[in-house]
Amino acid sequence: MKTILSHHQVTLTIKRLAHQVLENHMQLENTVFIGLQPRGVFMSDKIVHELQQLVHPSFIQYGKLDITFYRDDVRKQLHRANKTDIKFSIENKTVVLIDDVLWTGRTIRAALDALLDFGRPQKVELCVLIDRRFSREYPIQADYIGRSIDTFANQKVMVFLGQNSETESVQLLES
Amino acid sequence: MKLSTKHLLGIKNLTKEDIQLILSTASDFKDVLQRPVKKVPSLRDVTIVNLFYENSTRTRMSFELAEKRLSADTLNFAASSSSAAKGETLLDTVNNILSMKVDMVVMRHSASGAPHFLAKHIPAAIVNAGDGINEHPTQALLDAFSMQEKFGTLQGLKVAIIGDIMHSRVALSNIYLLKKMGAEVVVAGPPTLIPKYITEALGVKVEYKVKNALEWCDVANVLRIQLERQNQPLFSSLREYSLAYGINKQLLDSISNKITIMHPGPINRGVELDSDVADGNQSIILQQVENGVAVRMAVLYLLSNN
Numbered sequence: 001m002k003t004i005l006s007h008h009q010v011t012l013t014i015k016r017l018a019h020q021v022l023e024n025h026m027q028l029e030n031t032v033f034i035g036l037q038p039r040g041v042f043m044s045d046k047i048v049h050e051l052q053q054l055v056h057p058s059f060i061q062y063g064k065l066d067i068t069f070y071r072d073d074v075r076k077q078l079h080r081a082n083k084t085d086i087k088f089s090i091e092n093k094t095v096v097l098i099d100d101v102l103w104t105g106r107t108i109r110a111a112l113d114a115l116l117d118f119g120r121p122q123k124v125e126l127c128v129l130i131d132r133r134f135s136r137e138y139p140i141q142a143d144y145i146g147r148s149i150d151t152f153a154n155q156k157v158m159v160f161l162g163q164n165s166e167t168e169s170v171q172l173l174e175s
Numbered sequence: 176m177k178l179s180t181k182h183l184l185g186i187k188n189l190t191k192e193d194i195q196l197i198l199s200t201a202s203d204f205k206d207v208l209q210r211p212v213k214k215v216p217s218l219r220d221v222t223i224v225n226l227f228y229e230n231s232t233r234t235r236m237s238f239e240l241a242e243k244r245l246s247a248d249t250l251n252f253a254a255s256s257s258s259a260a261k262g263e264t265l266l267d268t269v270n271n272i273l274s275m276k277v278d279m280v281v282m283r284h285s286a287s288g289a290p291h292f293l294a295k296h297i298p299a300a301i302v303n304a305g306d307g308i309n310e311h312p313t314q315a316l317l318d319a320f321s322m323q324e325k326f327g328t329l330q331g332l333k334v335a336i337i338g339d340i341m342h343s344r345v346a347l348s349n350i351y352l353l354k355k356m357g358a359e360v361v362v363a364g365p366p367t368l369i370p371k372y373i374t375e376a377l378g379v380k381v382e383y384k385v386k387n388a389l390e391w392c393d394v395a396n397v398l399r400i401q402l403e404r405q406n407q408p409l410f411s412s413l414r415e416y417s418l419a420y421g422i423n424k425q426l427l428d429s430i431s432n433k434i435t436i437m438h439p440g441p442i443n444r445g446v447e448l449d450s451d452v453a454d455g456n457q458s459i460i461l462q463q464v465e466n467g468v469a470v471r472m473a474v475l476y477l478l479s480n481n
Contacts, residue, residue, distance in 0.1 A: 069207065069215035069476075078177045078480040081203035084210075117212035 004130065005147060005170040010161070013146040014043075017127055018050035020144050021096055028059045030122070031094045036111055037066040037082035040099035042161035043129050047098055061088045065097075070110040084114075091119040096144075100159040102128040105140035130157055130170055178477050182294045182301040185310035186351040194319070194356060200473035201320050201466070208244070208469055218247035221479055222277045226269070227304070228254040228284040233440050233464060234304050234313070238281050241471035250277065265289065266296055273299055279478065282306075300478045308342050308404060314439050315348035317470040319356065321463045322394055325435060329356040335388040336379075337363045338398035338420065338447050341370055342405060345439045346398060350377050363388035364420055367409040368400075385420050389430045396437040397422060397447050413446050423449040427457065435459055 005013060025031040033051075035044025041064055048062045063086035068079045097111055108126060115124065127144035132151045149172070151157065156173040178193050186194075207215055223242050227235055235251075242249045250272070254260065259268055269280065279300045282290050287307030294301050305311040323329055334353055340346045340362045353360050360379040362369055369381055382388040389395055400416065410416050422436070436448070436458040444450050453460060 066203075068203075069217040074217050075221075075480055078477070080176060081200065083203075084206060113216065117210060117214070119211065 001174075002172040003169055004149060004157070004172050007166060007168045010129075010168050010170065011165075013129065014046045015050055017129075017144050017146060018047050018054065021047070021127060022051065022054055024125075025094060025096075028055060030092070031096060032061040032063065032088060032090055033096050033098060034063045034065050034086065034090075034115070036097065036099045036107065037064055037068075037084070039159065043100045043159070044098035046161060047127065061093075063087060065111060065114055067107065067110040067114045070114045072106060072110065086118055089119055090115065090121045092122045094123045094125065095121045096125045096127055098127045100128065100161070101130045101132065101157050102126070102140070102142050102145075103132045103135055103157075105136045105138035108140045109138050129159060132157060178481055181478070181481050182290070182303075183312050183474055183478060184290050184294060184301065184303050186312045186315050186348045186355070187310065189312075189352075189355070191355050194316070194352060197316055197470070197473050197477060198320050198323060200477060201316070201470040204244075204472040204476070205466065205469040207472075214244050214246060216246045217476055218242070218245040218479055221245075221279065222248040222250065223279040223281060223475070224250040224252060224272050224277045225304075226252045226272070226280055226282040228259070228265075228282075228289070229305065231283055231304070233467065234283065234311075237464070237467040238302075238304060238313075238471050241468050241475060242281075244468065245472055245475060247279075247475070265293070269293060269297055273297055279475065300481070302474060302478065305344055307344065308347075308401075309344055310348045310351075311344040311439075312348050313467070313471055313474060314345050315352040316474070317463055317467040318345075318349055318396060318437060318439070319352050320466045320470050321437065321459055322358075322435075324462075324466070325459060326393065329353065329358045332358040332394065333361070333392045334358050335361045335363055335382070335392035335395045336398065337385055337388060337395055337422070339368045339400045340364055340373070340398070341368045341409075342401040343398045345396075349396060350379055354378055361388050361391060365410050365416070385422065386426065386430065389422070389426070389434060390432070392434055393432070394435045394437060395422070396439070398439065399441060399443055399447060413443075417446050421445070421447055421449065422452050424451045424455070427452055427455075433457060437463060440464070 035041040066082040066084045068081040125143040128142045129146040131145045131148045133148050158171045160169050179190050281302045281304050283304040284306050287309035289306050290301050290303040336346050350360055361382050362379050363382040363385050438460050442453055
């Protein structure tokens with residue numbers, strides 16, 4: 001197991017990503033944040049928490065999207081759905097999708113499909129903590145990237161984010 | 176997590192975990208049905224035939240809507256307007272349909288066990304939408320979903336099933352399901368419409384006075400008199416049945432608890448339920464219908480994965 005991001009680096013990276021998003025969308029009045037269930041939500045919670053230190057919380061619209069029923073491998077194995085919770089309209093908004101790891105791009109493809117069922121956004125951006133570049137199966141790339149890494153298909157990227165901040169890290173697992 | 180069965184033939188052969196999985200998946204689909212676009216692409220390349228050898232409004236429309244909301248392709252078959260009327264056997268009909276590359280069969284038949292027979296002979300997944308006087312599993316699941324939605328849990332819930340227990344597949348499926356989930360069940364109705372050994376066989380209590388059953392229960396699931404399945408007179412007249420076993424506003428107001436009224440439909444207004452009870456604020460009959468679509472989506476989704 002190799003550490004890609006330590007606890008300290010995770011904290012800094014998330015701070016940077018939050019600032020980068022804010023740099024591009026100063027007012028946030030037409031910007032909404034959507035975390036992808038299940039694991040992207042840990043990441044989006046942190047980004048949104050960071051943003052709340054920088055702008056008034058009432059300016060931040062934040063939702064969660066579950067893409068289970070939109071996956072292209074939905075019938076190869078059974079996936080349990082999580083809650084989708086989007087309490088606002090995304091019509092004509094800039095949506096910042098947030099996930100932990102961008103790998104093949106299939107999850108994001110499904111997320112775009114799912115997102116469009118809630119309306120027609122003006123623009124969709126993607127923010128990820130880890131980009132496993134050169135392993136994409138769809139032409140999808142992120143707008144905000146925590147760390148780009150080169151990996152083999154048999155390696156696993158484990159993201160530990162959550163309540164216990166001491167153990168937060170990103171690890172690369174050989175298998 | 177997946178279902179322990181390839182077909183949904185009845186509640187009898189489901190485990191408690193199966194039922195919980197179906198109900199929690201149904202709750203996910205109920206969320207989908209509240210969205211602006213009430214459709215997901217999960218069953219995009221699945222073809223489902225709705226094979227109805229017996230009349231139906233709710234179940235058939237509910238299944239068809241559930242299939243469409245999951246993006247499945249659907250075929251409809253009604254026995255009265257098909258070659259079954261020319262004497263084609265059930266197995267021949269189904270094999271012919273399956274040779275056109277159909278993946279799942281939703282089936283209603285007036286003969287008990289018809290879907291079980293099919294399941295032995297064909298490779299497609301089968302969903303029983305009611306077979307004779309045996310089972311109607313999706314109705315029991317949607318009833319359970321509606322009760323769970325209203326009361327939070329089925330454990331310890333007191334449910335009275337009132338009416339034609341003998342000929343009701345809804346009653347049998349409901350009893351199986353409620354007992355598995357830890358609810359208490361009382362059946363009530365005229366002695367001629369309650370099977371003699373039901374207590375020994377299914378572990379439910381029997382009550383011949385409707386008022387006593389209503390006093391005891393949290394939920395009353397009221398059933399229709401299935402005249403089409405009664406070969407001999409089992410009570411003297413509908414009018415008399417209504418007087419002794421029908422539920423009217425006066426009776427409902429006379430009991431101490433504010434109980435919930437359910438009915439699987441179609442209602443014979445003025446027989447088992449009076450209009451002011453069926454349309455009153457204690458009735459969740461239309462919520463049952465609404466939940467039916469989500470529950471059937473869950474069943475089709477889960478079976479398509481097996």
